[in-house]
Amino acid sequence: MYAKLKGRSAMPIPQTAKPLARVSxxxxxxxxxxxxxxxxxxxxxxxxxxxxxxxxxxxxxxxxxxxxxxxxxxxxxxxxxxxxxxxAEINLEDVRQTYELLAELECAAVRLAFPRMENNDLNALKALNLHFTEMVEQGSIQEQCADDRAFHDYIIQRTGNQYLRQYISQLMIRAIRIENLYFGENVEQKISVEQHNKIIEGLETHDLPLAEKFMRENWLISYKRAQDICSKLDIKKA
CATH class of the missing domain: 1.10.10.10 (Winged helix-like DNA-binding domain superfamily/Winged helix DNA-binding domain)
Structure with missing residues (x-):
């Protein structure tokens, strides 16, 4: 055994070892x-x-x-x-632009993911929405929002389009900030659960217009909610 070790020219580091990321x-x-x-x-x-x-x-x-x-x-x-x-301040124009563009980009995500969806993907989406349903009934708003995002993220990942993922990710930073600041603990999420089910139904039955319709509605309802809250708080248009 030791004779074999003597003949080695380098340490036998496993190929799975990765260099640690340096964070500046x-x-x-x-x-x-x-x-x-x-x-x-x-x-x-x-x-x-x-x-x-x-x-x-x-x-x-x-x-x-x-x-x-x-x-x-x-x-x-x-x-x-x-x-x-x-x-940065938040104004009604920021809210409008953020949610309207997210609605369109996530509809694009549905279109791109549509031909890639397989049975295991549909089962994964159903499981995510089931857990979301449970959190809506008994979880905190943070847990509900995390499950909601996980559902959307799954579809976005299935597009295979890194640029779309990047654009949506940047806009999501703005949307999450708006929701953290203004939505509070009394957000009604049951309608989102129903819309997710309709999106899954559209994907499962190969009805792309149905899936797109409810993806857009899902985001525009969030926009309407944010718009109403900002108006009540007298947040300026620009």
Whole structure:
């Protein structure tokens, strides 16, 4: 045994071993602040001080500024000349554009996923919606939203289109932020369960117009809900 070891020129590391991902200071700050904004920990209009962030993360101001620039490109922060940086406000026009485009992109996802759907995919969607139903009856709003997103994510993944996934992912950041800030615990999700069932029915019976119809309705109902809440809170149009 030891004779065999002597003849080795390199350590026999398994092929399954992967190098650890190196996360830069910029990425750490970006991820953390993005999460704070989406979750509502940082409220719309709240001032962001780069020196305070640099101190909190024990980094220089350079990666903090780079992270804030990335967040600005996502529309999550606003850099105002002579005033500094603040968390971006939400207005009715943002809400409209976010939900209307999500409705159209997810209808495109249904069309692209449609010919790829097999029995195991339909069973997976049914299982996801069943769990969603259980969470609607007894779970928290966070659990309900997670199950709702899992259902939509499954269809998006089955498109096999990475660009569509990226565009939807960017818009979902805005939608999740809106819902975390304004929807609260009293959101009625039973209609979403029914719409999911109709989407599955359309996919299962090869009725693409039916699946598209209820995917669009699913998003536009969320838009109407967000619009009503924003109007009651007197959130401006732009």
């Amino acid at each position: 200071a910029k990425e750490v700050v970006f991820s953390a602040v993005q999460d704070w904004i989406i979750s509502g920990t940082l409220q719309p209009g709240e001032k962001i001080v780069d020196t305070e962030l640099a101190k909190a993360f024990s980094v220089s101001r350079t990666p903090v500024r780079e992270a804030l620039q990335m967040l600005s490109e996502q529309g999550l922060v606003e850099v105002i000349p002579s005033c500094g940086t603040r968390v």
